[in-house]
Amino acid sequence: MPKLFNHRIYVVIIAIVIILAISFLVRHYTSTREIHAYVGPLDIEVGVPVSFADSTTGADHWLWEFGNGDTSPEQRAQYIFSETGKYQIRLTVNGELEKRFIVNVRPTKKDDDLQLIKIIAPQSALQGEFIIFRGEGTSKEWRWEFGETGKVDAHEKTAIYQYNEPGSYEIALRTEETKYPIIHTIEIIPQYMDNDSTDVATIIGNDIKEKLQAIVDQKPFNTNYNYVMSTYLCNNPNTLVIINNSKKNDFYSYCQGLKIIGRKRTIIEKVLIDIEESQSCINKLIVIQTDIN
Template sequence: MNIKNKTVVILLLIVAVILIVVALVFPFNKKISNLDFSISDENDNHQYELNEKLSFKINDNTLISDKRAVWYFGNGDSIVSNKNVEYTYEKTGKYLVTLKIDNKFDFSKQINIVNGRRMTARDSIPKIFCEEFGYVGEEIVFTSYSPSSNNWYWEFGETGTIDSYEKQAIYVFSKPGVYTVKLETDKTRYPITKEIEIFQLYEPFKEPEVVDSAGIVINDIKKRLQIIANLGTKDAKAYKEQVNYIKRNYICNDLSDVVVVVNEEKYNDFLSYCQGLHYLDGNATIIQDVKLDTIKCFKQINITQKTKKTK
């Protein structure tokens, strides 16, 4: 065999080796590129829910039948399997599901796990949340709870028209009075109503420029509490005016956050104390002394009181 023939043989052998490598490697890569997986939910409502069994299905298992595959669920859990698997998430959130082949090829999809509580007819009945009373010129927040609703129509009783189309509305009343707030949604047949009482805005409290400013504040609060005690049980409006006056001028937090210590042995929050003083004890109570932890924005008030002697 001359040199020319030997060269031809060597070239043919090189070409054969290349063809074998291409036949073995390239088809595999081509098949792997066609690999995919789908995710289906158990109740078939097309959303992935908390504690629901989900199925992860490979489009063609034969593509990786002889390969090592690992499913990663984005929360630290994994399953080693080159077949279809099932998995249940125990926490809501967004996760990246990844199928990894031979530790080389990754196929990923994002999944959003939601709280899957099913809506009932009760969820279509809206509820109105707002303060029971407010003041002229004050921004009052009205919120609705109705998860199945998409449209909201608020009427606050002052303009005679729809005042807001938002789920959470803010309104400022221009006149005092009792107003009927109406809310309709795309799920209601008739409007839902709730009353709110609007009072005239009091002048902001100005600390008197006197030495005994604490005494003036204490005497003022003591006087207001005595008025509450002396009011008849039907004088709800006057009762609210006195409570609102104290809140407006001296309290910065919710009334339920202020601690009341009565005669150094009984305890209430301020709102419950005022309600009991008005509706339960009434004219039988005399307010003797009041002590505050601070003049402005007090969080604790110590009250000394006694019961009138009956003849």
């Protein structure tokens, strides 16, 4: 009888040890599933370093991706962005856990103060064509008069306008930083005139339009999304998308939205692209779309 009693005690002790060991392993495994990392400051001027560090339990491999093609395998260090813009920093720990941070890189105040307001727009366009007008410089207010309606037509830094009648128009841009309006002249060519030239921007816009419509139509999301990302956006998911000249999203969120609203009926009417002269990647998409409930 005593031997049987002792045997039972041993069994109970062993069971308790096993339960405690399993509990410890579960807690340890669970604790390593959450990334403990820091990136800051998240709003900086060009040339100011961003500090990044990770203290995730059990981590022994790090990959920091800075949203512009640069990477770092360091656990903690600093990084300096050389150009303005919004960047998504992605940290991958041990090859499987991910965490993302958004950093806004602003121009230096000195550069802002010296930068003149300019109009970036074509010298000519077709009647009925959607035209991008981009203000260059820093101002809180933007007032565009495109010369056709006799009134202020837009209040965004980047505006889209479509001329109904051909002719020569004087565009006036007023801001709080300028004493007199900035003037730009554009020639609107009648639709019936021969114009066989198809520029590269139009070809790219039509290609992106096709891929966005494919996402709406519930075709393979990754195939179409990754094509646009790698072909035109330099794999930057934060590329700005302006929808119908009013709403804004980053490219990734916009495409996810198209995937969801695909259950309704959305028509991608036109895609316009915006590329800075000093860059080779598209930094802005302007999408004209119609949503049918």
